Amino acid sequence: xxxxxxxxxxxxxxxxxxxxxxxxxxxxxxxxxxxxxxxxxxxxxxxxxxxxxxxxxxxxxxxxxxxxxxxxxxxxxxxxxxxxxxxxxxxxxxxxxxxxxxxxxxxxxxxxxxxxxxxxxxxxxxxxxxxxxxxxxxxxxxxxxxxxxxxxxxxxxxxxxxxxxxxxxxxxxxxxxxxxxxxxxxxxxxxxxxxxxxxxxxxxxxxxxxxxxxxxxxxxxxxxxxxxxxxxxxxxxxxxxxxxxxxxxxxxxxxxxxxxxxxxxxxxxx
Numbered sequence: 001x002x003x004x005x006x007x008x009x010x011x012x013x014x015x016x017x018x019x020x021x022x023x024x025x026x027x028x029x030x031x032x033x034x035x036x037x038x039x040x041x042x043x044x045x046x047x048x049x050x051x052x053x054x055x056x057x058x059x060x061x062x063x064x065x066x067x068x069x070x071x072x073x074x075x076x077x078x079x080x081x082x083x084x085x086x087x088x089x090x091x092x093x094x095x096x097x098x099x100x101x102x103x104x105x106x107x108x109x110x111x112x113x114x115x116x117x118x119x120x121x122x123x124x125x126x127x128x129x130x131x132x133x134x135x136x137x138x139x140x141x142x143x144x145x146x147x148x149x150x151x152x153x154x155x156x157x158x159x160x161x162x163x164x165x166x167x168x169x170x171x172x173x174x175x176x177x178x179x180x181x182x183x184x185x186x187x188x189x190x191x192x193x194x195x196x197x198x199x200x201x202x203x204x205x206x207x208x209x210x211x212x213x214x215x216x217x218x219x220x221x222x223x224x225x226x227x228x229x230x231x232x233x234x235x236x237x238x239x240x241x242x243x244x245x246x247x248x249x250x251x252x253x254x255x256x257x258x259x260x261x262x263x264x265x266x267x268x269x270x
Contacts, residue, residue, distance in 0.1 A: 022038045022125070025126055025131060025133075026129065026130075026131055027040075028040040028041070029097070029107060029108070030044035030108040030109070033118075033135075035112065038109070041108075041110065044097070044108070045093075046094035047090055047094045048094070048098075048229075049063070051094075051225050051229055052087050052094060053222045053225050053251075054218045054221065058091060058210075059095070061209055062092070062207070063098060065078060066096065066104075066106060067104065069134070069167055070099050070106040070132045071104070072165075076206030076207040077170075078167070078205055078207040078209065079170050079172065079208045080169070080170070081171070081172050081173070081174060081210060081211070082173070082212055085250030086212065086214065086251055088211050089138050089139075092169050093108065093136075106133070107133055110136045119151075122135070127163035129165065131165065133165060134166075134169050135162070135168045136170075137168060137169070137170045138170075138171050139172065140170050140171065214249055214250060215249070216249060219249040219254060220236050222254040223254045226255065232258065239257055243257070
């Protein structure tokens with residue numbers, strides 16, 4: 001008869017299986033970090049850079065920065081901020097894929113925003129790897145300045161910052177990552193202290209790129225770029241109608257329209 005303690009231990013193992021082995025940090029173009037193990041990302045592929053319209057200055061700045069990182073030169077941590085759906089996340093993935101296609105020794109690691117406290121463990125895991133890494137934190141935002149202090153130290157100022165072969169690339173709808181509250185400044189004994197605390201994290205990014213709401217002509221240019229790339233019919237009136245019903249013009253809205261258009265035409269976007 002099996003010992004009851006052994007059966008209990010076996011049952012617990014089945015409920016909580018062992019952590020899978022970490023993916024080889026030299027073998028894949030992109031990874032996901034969920035707090036304990038580096039996992040290879042499935043089907044990583046960025047859009048061609050020329051399909052990202054009306055953000056040429058941002059494209060040039062980010063690609064140049066990541067090329068320096070891939071070559072072992074000095075490079076900035078970067079903050080991509082601004083209006084929703086304007087191509088911030090798409091540009092990060094496209095820039096990394098572009099550099100990889102050009103032979104750059106660079107990989108992307110997407111860091112889950114709820115596990116930022118485990119970043120030191122990730123830093124230790126990749127510090128000695130002979131490869132450059134983009135640590136991608138998507139859609140980051142904090143409810144209060146105090147929540148951001150740990151990340152501030154990891155960027156600059158802490159005793160153990162991120163390794164030389166890695167830079168953080170963060171996207172956010174907020175320029176300063178934390179909300180600006182006039183009432184809080186008014187209640188502070190020294191209002192400047194409150195302002196400095198709110199801005200301290202955003203100031204640690206050497207490269208800050210803004211993305212802004214687009215006009216109708218820019219929206220239609222994005223739509224036409226997609227229709228040309230996928231061989232779909234371009235109907236500006238219909239495309240504008242789609243954006244009007246959504247109440248927004250952005251690259252994301254344009255892509256949603258293209259998905260609908262492709263589906264109605266019996267086409268795949270793979």
